[in-house]
Amino acid sequence: MNAHLQPTGSAYFIDKETQAVENHTLSVLVTNEPGVLARVIGLFSGRGYNIESLTVSETEHEAHLSRITIVTRGTPHVLEQIKAQLERIVPVHRVVDLTVRALELGSDRPVERELALIKVAGSGEARVEALRLAEAFRAKVIDATVGHFIFEITGKPSKIDQFISIMKPMGLIEVCRTGIAALNRGPQGM
Amino acid sequence: MTGKDTQNDGKMTGAEIVLRALKDNGVEHIFGYPGGAVLPIYDEIFQQEDIQHILVRHEQGAGHAAEGYARATGKPGVMLVTSGPGATNAVTPLQDALMDSIPLVCLSGQVPTTLIGSDAFQECDTVGITRPCTKHNWLVKDVNDLAATIHEAFRIATTGRPGPVVVDIPKDVQFATGTYTPPSATQPKGNYKPKMQGDLDRIRAAVELMANARRPIIYSGGGVVNSGPEASQLLRELVELTGFPITSTLMGLGSYPASGKNWLGMLGMHGTYEANMAMHDCDVMVCIGARFDDRITGRLNAFSPNSKKIHIDIDPSSVNKTVRVDVPIIGDVGRVLEDMVRLWRATANKADKSHLKDWWDDITRWRARNSLAYRPNDDVIMPQYAIQRLYEKTKHLDTYITTEVGQHQMWAAQFYGFEKPNRWMTSGGLGTMGYGLPAALGAQIAHPESLVIDIAGDASVQMTMQEMSSAVQYNAPIKIFILNNQYMGMVRQWQQLLHGNRLSNSYTEAMPDFVLMAQAFGAHGIRCEKPGDLDDAIQEMIDVKKPVLFDCRVANLANCFPMIPSGKAHNEMLLPDEATDEAVANAIDAKGRQLV
Numbered sequence: 001m002n003a004h005l006q007p008t009g010s011a012y013f014i015d016k017e018t019q020a021v022e023n024h025t026l027s028v029l030v031t032n033e034p035g036v037l038a039r040v041i042g043l044f045s046g047r048g049y050n051i052e053s054l055t056v057s058e059t060e061h062e063a064h065l066s067r068i069t070i071v072t073r074g075t076p077h078v079l080e081q082i083k084a085q086l087e088r089i090v091p092v093h094r095v096v097d098l099t100v101r102a103l104e105l106g107s108d109r110p111v112e113r114e115l116a117l118i119k120v121a122g123s124g125e126a127r128v129e130a131l132r133l134a135e136a137f138r139a140k141v142i143d144a145t146v147g148h149f150i151f152e153i154t155g156k157p158s159k160i161d162q163f164i165s166i167m168k169p170m171g172l173i174e175v176c177r178t179g180i181a182a183l184n185r186g187p188q189g190m
Numbered sequence: 191m192t193g194k195d196t197q198n199d200g201k202m203t204g205a206e207i208v209l210r211a212l213k214d215n216g217v218e219h220i221f222g223y224p225g226g227a228v229l230p231i232y233d234e235i236f237q238q239e240d241i242q243h244i245l246v247r248h249e250q251g252a253g254h255a256a257e258g259y260a261r262a263t264g265k266p267g268v269m270l271v272t273s274g275p276g277a278t279n280a281v282t283p284l285q286d287a288l289m290d291s292i293p294l295v296c297l298s299g300q301v302p303t304t305l306i307g308s309d310a311f312q313e314c315d316t317v318g319i320t321r322p323c324t325k326h327n328w329l330v331k332d333v334n335d336l337a338a339t340i341h342e343a344f345r346i347a348t349t350g351r352p353g354p355v356v357v358d359i360p361k362d363v364q365f366a367t368g369t370y371t372p373p374s375a376t377q378p379k380g381n382y383k384p385k386m387q388g389d390l391d392r393i394r395a396a397v398e399l400m401a402n403a404r405r406p407i408i409y410s411g412g413g414v415v416n417s418g419p420e421a422s423q424l425l426r427e428l429v430e431l432t433g434f435p436i437t438s439t440l441m442g443l444g445s446y447p448a449s450g451k452n453w454l455g456m457l458g459m460h461g462t463y464e465a466n467m468a469m470h471d472c473d474v475m476v477c478i479g480a481r482f483d484d485r486i487t488g489r490l491n492a493f494s495p496n497s498k499k500i501h502i503d504i505d506p507s508s509v510n511k512t513v514r515v516d517v518p519i520i521g522d523v524g525r526v527l528e529d530m531v532r533l534w535r536a537t538a539n540k541a542d543k544s545h546l547k548d549w550w551d552d553i554t555r556w557r558a559r560n561s562l563a564y565r566p567n568d569d570v571i572m573p574q575y576a577i578q579r580l581y582e583k584t585k586h587l588d589t590y591i592t593t594e595v596g597q598h599q600m601w602a603a604q605f606y607g608f609e610k611p612n613r614w615m616t617s618g619g620l621g622t623m624g625y626g627l628p629a630a631l632g633a634q635i636a637h638p639e640s641l642v643i644d645i646a647g648d649a650s651v652q653m654t655m656q657e658m659s660s661a662v663q664y665n666a667p668i669k670i671f672i673l674n675n676q677y678m679g680m681v682r683q684w685q686q687l688l689h690g691n692r693l694s695n696s697y698t699e700a701m702p703d704f705v706l707m708a709q710a711f712g713a714h715g716i717r718c719e720k721p722g723d724l725d726d727a728i729q730e731m732i733d734v735k736k737p738v739l740f741d742c743r744v745a746n747l748a749n750c751f752p753m754i755p756s757g758k759a760h761n762e763m764l765l766p767d768e769a770t771d772e773a774v775a776n777a778i779d780a781k782g783r784q785l786v
Contacts, residue, residue, distance in 0.1 A: 081507065
């Protein structure tokens, strides 16, 4: 009558996840008020979601709105849950999964750009080579002495990754990146 | 009010604004504890008579009392605490209210704005600490924002999926003079608009699934209680119309009467065999205001494997969180049920319930398994028997039941029959030991003439025992019915299941004398040790017009069955007659042992 008790492999949430993990970019429109970023970040840490990149800035001063762009990683189920949980936060106005929306709009992925400042110190051959490579990557020199450069570079994260790795042997000192800003292509807003 | 506002161009101090805002939001009782950073508000409380303040003995007690008050009335509970330790002591009830969706408004004092961030005396980052355990919270830095913020706090606590909110008010803001705006003149801020009405196409799809079901079940939860008495009425109507069997979560007990013919009892970890087997074997599941909690589902990949699932919930994040559903309906349970009942009447073949006959035959067989059975004993009070007798002696009375957390809580849910919603207050999601005594105080304050009983365990009750003093102070004749087995029974049960019967720290070697303790508080103490004396002792408890501590000495080693051991499925229950020592010791495997 009662099924025989058999050893089980798993229970509750430690089930094997069968879906593939994906990177998605979320745009979150929030009221620009104290603590709102902490609410968003706290949600991610509290529920064990990943943040790969995060940028935030006020975008509509009159309406007191800020836009948070988060690159996160998870299975489609988890990503759906992240969106629903974000929408529960009272000062959150809208959440758009730009990656999903891009596919709906017929493009591969949203337009994603990042800015980085990269300090390289060196002299002689390495210094000349650094400058030559920077030109090839269309990085701008925004500060320099005879011993160093600071380059400003804008582009896809992969381009910046590549530039940084090339600069390593040229005397790379430090890097500062803004994180990803993203919009979808086409005339419509989020 | 003091009337000072009219003399002063509508200007009031922050403390006056607080009291006026509470009154304008329909508040009659607040539960609180004074301290340095809320003294201006307490001074205002002293000078008015519209709102009664209930002084507790610990802020946690204030929170649970306010929760009990909310649950017993359908109104928001209000608590008032001071800064620092006052606020940190409020954290447990805030999280409790968050997990059980209880509307709770917590006002806290804060050090003056000029001192914030300076590690001032009794300073803590209240909005930071309470951010993850509230639906929303605010620090009010400008007295002119105070009224609107409090109105907004009540709106957010009570609408959508209800929950706790905190309004943190620095002391200088309480003293400052500002303008009061009434709720009617306050514009809701931001974008917060819960979706109330369910999508009609989805409801139509649900009704069609239900009409063609051969093995349907309704699984209802606390959302039905939260939606209001009409929702419970509509649920009963739906069950009557469809002829479907119904089970409920711990939080949903009372929405459908326990005496109803379609009632299967509670489901889940300590639910009945018939409820869990029906959940496992059903072909259509209608989840109404419940959230597929892990205590309900058991092993997820074996949860009701062959059913189409309909899920009605006001919170979109509850849908597809752990269990994927086929027809999600976002909206208020009451509104959705109204549409559902209407559509069912219009479209379904309502007279013919014969196609459910085979299903009901299965259920009758499962019921015959008598999964709540226990071995009666003439010499020792069995805990289940104690609850049965309590139920028999109180069921015809106007009774409210609260519980602590543990075995006694499960036995109360199994053996006490609830006929109406809002009669049952228990800590479901967070499982807070110490919830029941202050919750009973809150329920009693709301319903002074009713019989309010806290079915307690000897360990839990000691966590908030100090609130007996509050009960005595306010002549709140709460009855604390302690199933005293000298153990943390549920902890011990899990040690037997998981840890080779090594009972580490689950036995209370120095149990206080609860009868003497009652006397010390100025309450009434009763001890009962024999089954034959139980009825008279319970009658005495009911008749005494004082708070009562009832020390009911029960069988020490009784365990709570049936049980779905962790890591198991609904059809792998451990039934009372199969729960030999050996079966208990081997019920959970290595993987299941890691789970809570």
